[in-house]
Amino acid sequence: MLDRYEAAHFTHEGVTKPVYVRGTGPAVIVMHEIPGITPEAVRFADWVVDAGFRVYMPLLIGKAGPPLTMGYVAKSMARLCISREFHILASHSSSPVTIWLRALARHAHEEAGGKGVGAVGMCFSGNFALSMMLEPALMAPVLSQPSMPFPLGAERKAALHVSQEEFQCVKDRCAKGDKVLGLRFKGDRMSPPEKFETLRRELGDAFEGIELEDKDANPDSPAPSPHSCLTVDLVDKDGEPTREAAKRVIAFFQERLLAA
Structure with missing residues (x-):
């Protein structure tokens, strides 16, 4: 599924990572979840490309292409826990990899042009877009x-x-009109409701939170419980709540990056 993507590399401050690039238009950085860039992550990236954007999909951990299996998840999780780029238990500091991601955003904006850049993080990368x-x-x-x-x-x-x-930067920008979009399944223990409660309290109407019913998750998902809103737990049929949530993400990019 990555055959249509250019396999590039981006280096910042001595750190080099693979980045898969495709499309034309303003840049959107698609950050995958555990265990790596799965076929379902590429499917979502394809939708973003089809909507008029140039996708930059960095490989942050794991591999590019293999499907999600629980063994693959366990291996990637072990790497995540010992990597110096990710601070998995840090409440009030971000992972060091976000410095590299900000540099990628600058590079993508210079290369793709347009009003600005979009970014979507999933699971372990979910909050990276805030930093x-x-x-x-x-x-x-x-x-x-x-x-x-x-x-x-x-x-x-x-x-x-x-x-x-x-976070003060996030709040200042939201006070001036910027917006933040979030998605989660209501029963997801890995992404508990308290995080959205914090965002609603601190950002007010600038935060739009979409909370999906667990019953609307893909029944054929390889995941043990509903978690991955835009990938394996998404039901790819028009009218399905998960598919409509993905459409809302793309509409958000269009509103923020394409609208006059």
């Missing part, structure tokens, strides 16, 4: 089932994996 708002070009942040810090204890359940400086 990326330190980059002025990042204009359309989407948080899909944000999970870090992993919800061990009441404080981490409500935390957003951003520093005070980063």
